[in-house]
Amino acid sequence: MAYMAKIGPSILSSNLACLGSECVRMMECGADYLHLDVMDGHFVPNLTFGHPMVECLRKSVGPDPFFDMHMMVSRPEQWVKPMSAAGANQYTFHLEATTNPGNLIKEIREAGMKVGLAIKPGTTVEELAPWANQIDMALVMTVEPGFGGQKFMDDMMPKVSWIRSQFPSLDIEVDGGVGPDTIHRCAEAGANMIVSGSAVIGNDDPRSVISLLRTVVSEAIQKRSLDR
Ligand code: DX5
Ligand code: ZN
Numbered sequence: 728m729a730y731m732a733k734i735g736p737s738i739l740s741s742n743l744a745c746l747g748s749e750c751v752r753m754m755e756c757g758a759d760y761l762h763l764d765v766m767d768g769h770f771v772p773n774l775t776f777g778h779p780m781v782e783c784l785r786k787s788v789g790p791d792p793f794f795d796m797h798m799m800v801s802r803p804e805q806w807v808k809p810m811s812a813a814g815a816n817q818y819t820f821h822l823e824a825t826t827n828p829g830n831l832i833k834e835i836r837e838a839g840m841k842v843g844l845a846i847k848p849g850t851t852v853e854e855l856a857p858w859a860n861q862i863d864m865a866l867v868m869t870v871e872p873g874f875g876g877q878k879f880m881d882d883m884m885p886k887v888s889w890i891r892s893q894f895p896s897l898d899i900e901v902d903g904g905v906g907p908d909t910i911h912r913c914a915e916a917g918a919n920m921i922v923s924g925s926a927v928i929g930n931d932d933p934r935s936v937i938s939l940l941r942t943v944v945s946e947a948i949q950k951r952s953l954d955r
Pocket of ligand 2: 737762763764797902922
């Protein structure tokens with residue numbers, strides 16, 4: 728199978744004073760990777776953390792957990808090398824934040840990281856398409872980036888379906904308002920990398936939520952491969 732269901736909790740909604748142990752807890756609850764939201768107060772109206780925090784986190788959780796860095800920053804070129812040195816595995820930048828995506832993709836690869844390309848709700852898939860063969864993952868935002876706990880935008884699903892139809896083996900991630908109530912829509916549309924913040928972290932039983940999300944996505948992937 729070309730792509731797999733992977734669940735990546737967004738630690739934005741966790742107790743940030745205990746980030747290390749929260750990340751370990753998520754991995755122990757069955758997370759496939761960790762989605763780390765970097766915000767600069769400029770590209771989005773909120774502020775989180777940068778590479779010094781990622782470096783500490785890497786030391787605290789060890790070499791195994793996969794760090795998907797969701798870079799909600801202006802001038803994403805600036806942080807490629809520092810993030811790689813800090814232990815990031817994937818650098819997911821916003822198409823809206825750069826004038827030269829091709830060069831940035833090259834720099835991320837040269838720094839030894841995988842490449843994710845994110846689009847905000849107002850950005851079309853036609854704008855992403857020219858880069859799709861050069862990236863590892865496309866991130867379709869299902870809320871306006873900046874805050875956890877927002878309402879899922881169902882009208883983003885045609886974008887996911889279109890990318891899946893054009894690039895059948897590409898990893899497609901959805902982020903924002905995704906949880907047990909909305910996962911079926913994402914899975915049917917063809918998303919396979921699922922970011923979930925408040926629905927996982929805010930639940931008393933994160934293990935069950937992660938497992939449910941993975942089951943729904945795995946079943947949709949299986950169905951698609953049988954239908955082909
Ligand atoms: C929002 C962030 C998300 C956020 C998701 O800008 O990119 O990763 O933490 O949180 P929920 O799942 O609560 O929408
Ligand atoms: Zn995110």
